[in-house]
Amino acid sequence: MKRKEITINGDNFNDADGFRNEINRVLTIGEGSTWMTWYNLDAxxxxxxxxxxxxxxxxxxxxxxxxxxxxxxxxxxxxxxxYYENILKRCHPKNRTKLNELLENAKQEKGDTLFDIIIHIIKEHEDIELLLR
Structure with a gap:
């Protein structure tokens, strides 16, 4: 079975908001769609x-x-x-300790980058073949 091909272009964005816009552009049903792919990584x-x-x-x-x-x-x-700073503003109080730890690691350039996290999420989907170019 031939897979439908969807292309994200890294030249179309320069920050996380731009990435979200690029994802919305390629994964939603065209211009004017009311679907938004993510405001957080769970979505x-x-x-x-x-x-x-x-x-x-x-x-x-x-x-x-x-x-x-x-x-x-x-x-x-x-x-x-x-990303972690924004999530901390509205997360459940019991998640704050873990998010603060992730935030401190990110500030010190330790642990996963946002790119690493996004790639991990994509790779968890068995029905998605990811090709990085």
């Missing part, structure tokens, strides 16, 4: 299952990430720091 993970945009639930897809090395730099520890 992004849910969206990758399909059924909300250009692919059906469980439909095998090939996700091609052009200019992935640029994205790796853009979505580095600084982006992870900003």
């Amino acid at each position: 992004f993970n849910d969206f990758l299952h399909g059924g909300f945009g250009v692919h059906e639930y469980g439909e095998p897809i090939k996700l091609i990430w052009e200019n992935a090395n640029k994205s790796k730099n853009v979505l580095g520890h600084k982006a992870a720091t900003s």
Whole structure:
């Protein structure tokens, strides 16, 4: 079975918000769609299952990430720091300790970058073939 190909272009964004916009552009059903793929990484993970945009639930897809090395730099520890700072503003109090630990690691450029986390989430989906270019 040929997989539907979806291409993310790392040249189309320079920060995490731009990445979200790129994901919305390639995974939702065209201009004017009211679906938004993620405001947090849990929502992004849910969206990758399909059924909300250009692919059906469980439909095998090939996700091609052009200019992935640029994205790796853009979505580095600084982006992870900003992400954790935003999540801490609205997370459940019992999650604060773990998030503060992740935030401190990101500030010290330790642990996973935002790019690493996104790649891990994508790779958890057996129906998604990821190709980094």
